[in-house]
Amino acid sequence: xxxxxxxxxxxxxxxxxxxxxxxxxxxxxxxxxxxxxxxxxxxxxxxxxxxxxxxxxxxxxxxxxxxxxxxxxxxxxxxxxxxxxxxxxxxxxxxxxxxxxxxxxxxxxxxxxxxxxxxxxxxxxxxxxxxxxxxxxxxxxxxxx
Ligand SMILES: [Cu+2]
Numbered sequence: 001x002x003x004x005x006x007x008x009x010x011x012x013x014x015x016x017x018x019x020x021x022x023x024x025x026x027x028x029x030x031x032x033x034x035x036x037x038x039x040x041x042x043x044x045x046x047x048x049x050x051x052x053x054x055x056x057x058x059x060x061x062x063x064x065x066x067x068x069x070x071x072x073x074x075x076x077x078x079x080x081x082x083x084x085x086x087x088x089x090x091x092x093x094x095x096x097x098x099x100x101x102x103x104x105x106x107x108x109x110x111x112x113x114x115x116x117x118x119x120x121x122x123x124x125x126x127x128x129x130x131x132x133x134x135x136x137x138x139x140x141x142x143x144x145x
Pocket of ligand 1 (some may be wrong): 091
């Protein structure tokens with residue numbers, strides 16, 4: 001597969017931005033809320049927390065702009081609110097992310113909406129989620145058509 005110059009530039013922009021932590025302060029004014037009832041994916045964090053992943057506007061990840069909703073509960077099923085989440089879209093086979101920095105908005109009842117997900121290439125992507133401090137890391141893996 002050809003690694004494009006654009007991909008390299010996007011990676012640089014992403015890495016340059018991540019350590020600052022201040023890039024995510026611009027909260028998107030149009031955060032989607034039309035998430036499907038059924039979860040697209042589920043997984044468990046190292047601390048036993050359960051995560052459900054939903055996408056919008058489609059029920060599965062699509063090329064271009066997406067939003068995601070993460071629902072996080074304790075092992076007993078109670079919503080986990082007040083968490084600090086860092087969400088990074090990542091394309092492991094190409095070693096790059098996206099130049100767009102995600103924003104995470106807490107919605108209550110364990111729900112967090114992630115905006116600014118740009119899957120600009122088709123192929124396998126990861127959604128890397130760091131929960132809390134110290135971080136408990138979770139990775140969702142899926143294919144973007
Ligand atoms: Cu790529």
